[in-house]
Amino acid sequence: MVGIPRTAAIEYPFGRPVGQVHDREGQRRVLLGALEVLEKASRPGEIRHLPFTWPEEPKNTDWQPPEMSPLIKYYLEELKAARRREAEQGQKGA
Secondary structure (H helix, E strand, C coil), X not given: CCCCCEEEECCCXXXXXXXXXXXXXXXXXXXXXXXXXXXXXXXXXXXXECCCXXXXXXXXXXXXXXXXXHHHHHHXXXXXXXXXXXXXXXXXXX
């Protein structure tokens, strides 16, 4: 079985993997974050979640496709678990 060797995960809408149209600085930050994952990931299969948030609710967009991204669908449970861990850590630090 062949898997993804390293993943820079970002929860952006399907079709907008590096950011909003014409947001050059935001796209640059995303690309630099992805390159940093390639540089620092230490093991095959490692997944690092990039710290970027889409500025609007996906349901408010009119260009969003009806199905979710294949990668999001594949990693959905892992993404939910990562969000729970982040929320728990935030509560402990508060």
